Amino acid sequence: MQILTPHVYWAQRHGDIYLRVELSDAKDLDISLQENNTLQFRAQGHGAKGDNEYEFSLEFLEPVRPEVNHRSTQRQVDIKIRKQEERWWDRLTLQEKKPLFLAPDFDRWLDESDAEMELQAKEEEKINRISVESRVRKDPYLGVKKGYLFMYNLVQFLGFSWIFVNMTVRLFILGQDSFYDTFHTTADMMYFCQMMAVLEVINPLLGLVKTPFFPAMIQVAGRNVILFVIFGALEEMQNKPVVFFVFYLWSTIEIFRYPFYMLACIGTDWKLLTWLRYSLWIPLYPLGVVAEAVAVIQSLPIFDETRLFSFPLPKVLGHSLSFSYTLQLYLVFMFLGLFINFRHLYKQRRRRFRSRKRKIH
Numbered sequence: 001m002q003i004l005t006p007h008v009y010w011a012q013r014h015g016d017i018y019l020r021v022e023l024s025d026a027k028d029l030d031i032s033l034q035e036n037n038t039l040q041f042r043a044q045g046h047g048a049k050g051d052n053e054y055e056f057s058l059e060f061l062e063p064v065r066p067e068v069n070h071r072s073t074q075r076q077v078d079i080k081i082r083k084q085e086e087r088w089w090d091r092l093t094l095q096e097k098k099p100l101f102l103a104p105d106f107d108r109w110l111d112e113s114d115a116e117m118e119l120q121a122k123e124e125e126k127i128n129r130i131s132v133e134s135r136v137r138k139d140p141y142l143g144v145k146k147g148y149l150f151m152y153n154l155v156q157f158l159g160f161s162w163i164f165v166n167m168t169v170r171l172f173i174l175g176q177d178s179f180y181d182t183f184h185t186t187a188d189m190m191y192f193c194q195m196m197a198v199l200e201v202i203n204p205l206l207g208l209v210k211t212p213f214f215p216a217m218i219q220v221a222g223r224n225v226i227l228f229v230i231f232g233a234l235e236e237m238q239n240k241p242v243v244f245f246v247f248y249l250w251s252t253i254e255i256f257r258y259p260f261y262m263l264a265c266i267g268t269d270w271k272l273l274t275w276l277r278y279s280l281w282i283p284l285y286p287l288g289v290v291a292e293a294v295a296v297i298q299s300l301p302i303f304d305e306t307r308l309f310s311f312p313l314p315k316v317l318g319h320s321l322s323f324s325y326t327l328q329l330y331l332v333f334m335f336l337g338l339f340i341n342f343r344h345l346y347k348q349r350r351r352r353f354r355s356r357k358r359k360i361h
């Protein structure tokens with residue numbers, strides 16, 4: 001039997017050397033590192049010259065650690081050797097001339113800078129894993145908090161879906177006539193959802209979500225003024241078509257926002273839903289504010305007439321100050337609120353899509 005040399009392919013990383021020996025069904029493997037920093041390989045197997053005994057030796061450019069890891073598969077023998085020092089080598093062997101049986105393993109090949117990037121990515125992954133693990137370890141109530149948020153979002157999602165579906169079905173069946181009794185058919189559910197929404201101001205205060213307090217407060221207080229003060233307190237407003245537009249605009253965003261949060265609670269995200277959550281507000285928010293402003297303007301003469309919530313004045317100054325003046329001031333705050341929340345949502349959108357792009361690259 002002839003003794004032959006197999007084809008050997010190599011690649012390196014800063015700390016390791018990888019060798020792939022082209023020998024299938026290798027048996028009687030004898031792989032060892034000699035004291036002179038030389039790898040000796042001998043095995044019986046099927047190589048380029050059929051079934052034979054194959055052997056080779058390689059004297060490495062720099063010192064390596066004595067232990068050799070190898071794994072023999074049906075197709076090849078993989079060998080991994082650790083470098084003594086984590087350093088990039090200019091070549092594999094001490095002798096400058098490359099042995100004929102040796103070639104780069106292009107499946108594994110990386111040049112020095114790519115290998116550094118791979119190392120950095122691994123380091124970052126390790127740091128992220130450690131920080132996630134330590135966060136989980138630091139907060140023993142994380143499960144309870146996530147469970148609470150998940151249930152809160154689920155209840156809101158069901159509530160707003162009920163409103164949205166109810167209004168849509170009635171719109172299809174009754175057409176424009178459905179505009180006039182939106183309040184009577186959906187107000188109870190809207191009261192429930194908007195009262196629950198007060199938790200959205202409390203949650204950031206308790207550190208349960210990252211939402212800043214001020215935008216959450218503007219959002220919840222703004223809607224509740226419209227719902228409880230303009231629609232709730234004035235029967236004359238309740239059968240006006242503006243109720244339909246306000247409720248429809250509110251519920252359209254919420255049937256996407258709450259499921260988005262539910263998925264966030266279980267660490268999942270669905271691209272389309274994320275896109276809708278961070279894009280739909282662009283047309284809906286200004287339309288919502290305009291609809292709310294129309295409702296406020298329509299309520300002004302009613303407050304003047306009914307004197308509801310009017311502020312008593314000393315006789316010399318007149319009878320009382322109509323609540324409509326407060327509402328006129330509120331109209332200014334509404335557009336200020338629109339500006340603050342539009343800017344906040346725009347920043348959230350940019351942050352979300354920027355970090356997604358970074359994750360993809």
Ligand SMILES: CCCCCCCCCCCCC[C@@H](O)CC(=O)SCCNC(=O)CCNC(=O)[C@H](O)C(C)(C)COP(=O)(O)OP(=O)(O)OC[C@H]1O[C@@H](n2cnc3c(N)ncnc32)[C@H](O)[C@@H]1OP(=O)(O)O
Nearest residue numbers: 209210211215216219221222253261281284288334337348
């Ligand atoms: C009497 C005094 C009155 C004073 C007020 C005067 C001014 C009033 C003017 C008000 C105008 C309001 C008009 C408005 O009513 C019109 C409409 O709503 S029209 C319909 C369209 N509307 C919208 O699109 C707004 C919907 N609402 C919101 O988006 C939020 O309420 C808002 C606070 C504006 C922004 O939300 P947030 O800051 O939370 O942004 P993110 O979604 O990006 O969340 C940030 C991170 O927190 C996590 N989070 C938040 N909430 C939850 C939750 N419930 N469960 C789980 N996780 C949550 C979220 O996942 C983000 O985490 P990460 O960064 O890790 O992704």
